[in-house]
Amino acid sequence: MIMNIIIWNCRGALKPSFQTHVRELVHNHNPAILVLMETKVGGERAREISGRLPFDNAIHTNTVGYAGGLWMLWNSDRVEVTSLANTEQEIHTIIKVMNSDSCWLFTAASPKSAERHILWDNLNKVAELHNMPWVLATNFNEPLLDDDKFGGRAVSINRSLHFKDCLDNCNMMDIGFSGPRFTWTNKREVQALIQERIDRFFVNPNWCLLFPEAKVVHLTRCHSDHCPVLLELTPASRGARKRLFKFQTCWLTDLTFPKVVSQAWEQTHSLAEVVEKFTKDAGLWNKVHFGNIFAKNKNIKARLNGIQRAVSVKPSSFLLNLEQDLLKELDLILRQEEELWTMKSRVNWMIQGERNTGFYHASTLIRRKRNQILAIKDAMGEWIYEEAEVKAFIRNGFNDIYTTSLSSVSRSEAYSTQWQASLTEEEKANISGGVSDAEVK
Known part of the structure; x- marks a missing residue:
């Protein structure tokens, strides 16, 4: 069974395009679980809006004034969700995939900048209480590395170290991604443009062993300054790949x-x-x-x-x-x-x-x-996803590097003069002769 999860910081569920875009995401990627962050809607109004979306179950958290609002939506015919604990900025559940033995812990979180340390403390406590496969879907509002940010101030070393300590304590790892590098932009002119990768999935090794082929894709950004992020647990097969010979020391x-x-x-x-x-x-x-x-x-x-x-x-x-x-x-x-x-x-x-x-x-x-290279960007800035096209692009790149446009020049005759050193016939015979027993001794 194809099993997909999408997280999206929609920046408000009351926008006219919100429901249309959610239905488009569902139609294109068929997620069993959809996590919406920063909906800015809670209570009865949240239940009313989510009831019109193509999911039959939901968990909503309370908003904080006009901010927050974390929703987790799913279809009960595909996954069974058991709620463990919820706060204003996090949802902890156990996910069981229907018609399979797959069962793991799933946490969705979207903390405010001033309260990140509370989420980190809660995640550390969760890690101490269980040893299950675990997925963490979050918008930490904090880049982890310098490569996760373009423009603006440099990444705070102090905050990123706290972030990394939390991930290490929870035994979490990043499985990479394909698609555009950043998940958020401030939509400014190029002189003031800031882009960050802050919407992410993290998994622990137990979950990685459960779904070894899982991959993360950054989808096209529209209707929000954040792009939706897709986690494919069992990506569709693209045909059998010829196995290369590998020598096994065993x-x-x-x-x-x-x-x-x-x-x-x-x-x-x-x-x-x-x-x-x-x-x-x-x-x-x-x-x-x-x-x-x-x-x-x-x-x-x-x-x-x-x-x-x-x-x-x-x-x-x-x-x-x-x-x-x-x-x-x-x-x-x-x-x-x-x-x-x-x-x-x-x-x-x-x-x-x-x-x-x-x-x-x-x-x-x-x-x-x-x-693994899941996608590559061509010279025009367009992403290539098909395996055959990625191979052809890399091969052509090597051909361009190692192909010269210069014509070959014939080598000139070696220049020699009468003053050049030379060997006598006796010296030549001594050099080219065999090694005697006396020389060996």
């Missing part, structure tokens, strides 16, 4: 692997042919012989469970010996699994003897998201 633990290498060198001559044959043979060997180590792990544990149940009823030497053999095999597979995740995560340190594969798995997912 192959070296298998005694039959050196034979694959030696055969590639014995049957071919040029290096290019060796590489081609080795990659082909190694891929086939991995598929037929080495196999999926995660499936092996699961299979061995299932066999061990069956043996241990049988031993508890009727012990025998055969079963006990088989159990010991399987335990040794399991230990080897765990080392292979640890080696695999260590290599994929590219982590240069580890706790000696601890098989913390969950940590390496999360590190791998974070690195992949940081390295």
Whole structure:
């Protein structure tokens, strides 16, 4: 099931274009949950307006004078929402996706500048009370890094450090984004223009493991000085991608692997042919012989469970010996699994003897998201989203860099004079001759 969440600081729900734009967002992106910030409407009026929107459930927070107003809207046929706690600037819920086992904590927050420290304290308390997968959707009104701001005063180091401390305490991370760099603008002339990235999604590693393909997209900004931000939990597939060959160091633990290498060198001559044959043979060997180590792990544990149940009823030497053999095999597979995740995560340190594969798995997912190019801007400033077009743009860029417009110039003859140093025939013979035993000694 496609599952999308959108957050949008709409800057007022009483504007004539508000309901039209919400319906357009729903039509284009089909969100199961929509979080609206700074609606500036509360109470019965908020329930009346949200009742006309294409969602059948809602949570509203109270406004503070003519400011605030946080709404969370959802469709109950797609997600089940359990409200935990609400304040004027935050909503804490548990989300369960229908027809699946997915369940996680979801927090929506939009604090006022003067009360950010209250939200940070509350988030720290929430982090101490649970260990669930967690999504934080927020407009912190505070850039985290210098790169998150254009124009105006520099980012406050003191406030950004408090912001970062809160994220670290909550074990939150940014999974990146595609689309325009900034989510808010003051809409001034270029001399006074200020832009910031302040509308964001953060997730913890447990949630990242639950939805490894999730991505964030900054949508087109209109009808507000903030752009809507889309979180796609399960992005639509764009077709199967050809997998590149990758050497796995855990192959070296298998005694039959050196034979694959030696055969590639014995049957071919040029290096290019060796590489081609080795990659082909190694891929086939991995598929037929080495196999999926995660499936092996699961299979061995299932066999061990069956043996241990049988031993508890009727012990025998055969079963006990088989159990010991399987335990040794399991230990080897765990080392292979640890080696695999260590290599994929590219982590240069580890706790000696601890098989913390969950940590390496999360590190791998974070690195992949940081390295993944979801969109790229062309020379005209237009965004390219299709994978084939992104590849073509990068390839053309390299061609432009390494293609010269200069014509080649023939090399001139080496210049020599009669004063140039030269060797006698005897000296040439001594240099080009073999090494004598006396010289070696």
